[in-house]
Amino acid sequence: MSRPADEPPSPADLSGAFHVAAVRQDGEAVRYFGDPLVPPDAVVDELGPLFSRRGFDLRLERQSATGTTDGGHDLVSAPPQPYALVAEPTTTGPDGVPWLNVGLLLATIASSLYVGASSWYYIPVTEQPLRIFEAWPFVAAMLGVLGIHELGHYAAARYYGVDVTLPYFIPFPSLLGTLGAVINIRGQIPDRRALFDIGVAGPLAGLVATVVVTVVGLTLEPITVPQSVLDGGAQYAFRFHDPLLMQGLQGFVDVMGWGVEYGPNESVHPVVFAGWAGMFFTFLNLLPVGQLDGGHIVRAIVGQRQETIAAAVPGALFALAGFLYLTRDAPPIGFGVWSLWAFWGLFATGLAYAGPARPTVDEPLDRRRILLGIATFALGVACFTPVPFEIVAA
Numbered sequence: 001m002s003r004p005a006d007e008p009p010s011p012a013d014l015s016g017a018f019h020v021a022a023v024r025q026d027g028e029a030v031r032y033f034g035d036p037l038v039p040p041d042a043v044v045d046e047l048g049p050l051f052s053r054r055g056f057d058l059r060l061e062r063q064s065a066t067g068t069t070d071g072g073h074d075l076v077s078a079p080p081q082p083y084a085l086v087a088e089p090t091t092t093g094p095d096g097v098p099w100l101n102v103g104l105l106l107a108t109i110a111s112s113l114y115v116g117a118s119s120w121y122y123i124p125v126t127e128q129p130l131r132i133f134e135a136w137p138f139v140a141a142m143l144g145v146l147g148i149h150e151l152g153h154y155a156a157a158r159y160y161g162v163d164v165t166l167p168y169f170i171p172f173p174s175l176l177g178t179l180g181a182v183i184n185i186r187g188q189i190p191d192r193r194a195l196f197d198i199g200v201a202g203p204l205a206g207l208v209a210t211v212v213v214t215v216v217g218l219t220l221e222p223i224t225v226p227q228s229v230l231d232g233g234a235q236y237a238f239r240f241h242d243p244l245l246m247q248g249l250q251g252f253v254d255v256m257g258w259g260v261e262y263g264p265n266e267s268v269h270p271v272v273f274a275g276w277a278g279m280f281f282t283f284l285n286l287l288p289v290g291q292l293d294g295g296h297i298v299r300a301i302v303g304q305r306q307e308t309i310a311a312a313v314p315g316a317l318f319a320l321a322g323f324l325y326l327t328r329d330a331p332p333i334g335f336g337v338w339s340l341w342a343f344w345g346l347f348a349t350g351l352a353y354a355g356p357a358r359p360t361v362d363e364p365l366d367r368r369r370i371l372l373g374i375a376t377f378a379l380g381v382a383c384f385t386p387v388p389f390e391i392v393a394a
Contacts (some may be wrong), residue, residue: 008087009050017046018085032085045188052163056087068236101166103130108169112139120270122226141213141274146181149206160194163187176277191361192300196369199281199296200376203282207379214246214275218253222266232242240389245382255330279383286380289313290351297373300365308353317345320386331391
């Protein structure tokens with residue numbers, strides 16, 4: 001269903017990006033006929049936030065040579081024009097609920113509960129299905145870190161009036177229970193300052209949540225690995241390696257006297273792993289390529305030179321993959337950790353080819369934000385380890 005919309009913008013409101021020669025009302029839709037004053041591909045990006053704030057979705061249509069022949073009601077009369085901006089009340093679902101976001105969130109909660117209970121709490125879910133909810137601390141920590149990261153972007157985008165969606169969580173019933181979360185920035189970013197603030201808000205908010213989650217997890221009682229699991233005859237296992245930030249937080253907890261003792265067959269609480277995953281996702285998001293967070297930050301700091309930096313990222317990832325392939329023993333099954341960086345090298349190639357976000361006003365960034373950007377990348381390096389995990393013989 002459509003949400004109640006405000007009055008549509010007047011032709012004068014569009015004058016910076018679209019010359020309006022005629023306006024036609026077609027039921028709930030409004031058509032503005034005329035010519036773009038900016039490249040056609042940029043018209044919707046330029047005017048989308050204005051229409052979004054008034055409850056309209058916007059698209060640009062190319063008209064036929066004879067114009068339109070519908071029976072709509074003319075608000076302003078003029079000869080046929082080559083382009084039409086079509087504004088329709090935003091569709092949000094029944095009662096304005098973003099059902100796709102809600103559905104993906106529920107699916108991600110379900111997959112994270114299953115993975116957390118079966119893999120990290122060692123609960124026999126198939127035999128005792130109701131015990132799946134014992135994994136709620138892991139789920140709350142994992143989705144809390146991801147959600148706060150994305151809501152950092154969302155809050156910054158809304159502050160600057162940029163049209164943006166709520167987070168879309170991605171369920172994945174293995175290892176983490178999720179592949180992360182994303183938001184879709186639909187509006188044009190006004191300037192480099194807004195681009196920087198939107199880009200940096202997610203990693204910084206997510207890192208605060210990650211630090212809190214990790215410290216809390218390191219103070220929780222360890223999980224006992226059942227003897228049945230130890231005796232189950234598994235031929236291989238995952239071994240996770242801690243980045244510098246995790247090691248530093250472990251040292252901080254020990255100095256404060258908050259740490260716990262680990263006995264035989266005991267493992268850290270799964271909440272710690274949620275903190276580890278938050279650090280891993282933060283590093284990946286800060287890769288300075290395309291429209292990743294790092295790409296936004298570097299584009300805001302150095303301008304169009306960001307594309308040169310982004311072009312070097314895939315090469316660096318492929319080099320790391322090659323180094324690990326040549327220097328580390330082959331895992332007992334499947335591919336080694338080198339394949340992780342090879343995949344990200346391919347992914348970064350696509351991101352670099354697609355290019356970065358382009359703000360409307362491309363003026364240099366202030367010194368304070370440049371220093372904050374450098375500090376953010378330093379934190380990202382603290383979240384990095386060249387071998388985040390490996391497959392080892394059990």
